Amino acid sequence: MTAVRCALLVLFPLVFVGCNTAQGVKKDVAIGAEKTGEALHKGGEAVGGALNKTGEVVGGALKKSGEAVQKVVD
Numbered sequence: 001m002t003a004v005r006c007a008l009l010v011l012f013p014l015v016f017v018g019c020n021t022a023q024g025v026k027k028d029v030a031i032g033a034e035k036t037g038e039a040l041h042k043g044g045e046a047v048g049g050a051l052n053k054t055g056e057v058v059g060g061a062l063k064k065s066g067e068a069v070q071k072v073v074d
Helices: 002-073
Strands: none
Touching: none
């Protein structure tokens, strides 16, 4: 009977620590996913901004070349 009590006293804290560890892992994963999402969002904004600038540059170049061709034709 004493051996069973000792075993329970040893096993209960181990099970409790195991549950806390699992909860800690879930929390860490959630935090990691949130940070990853924020980084992807910022990266997407940066790429979008770069594409907009590139589009403006290309559009400006095409407009100038179109004007030059029009001058030659006239």
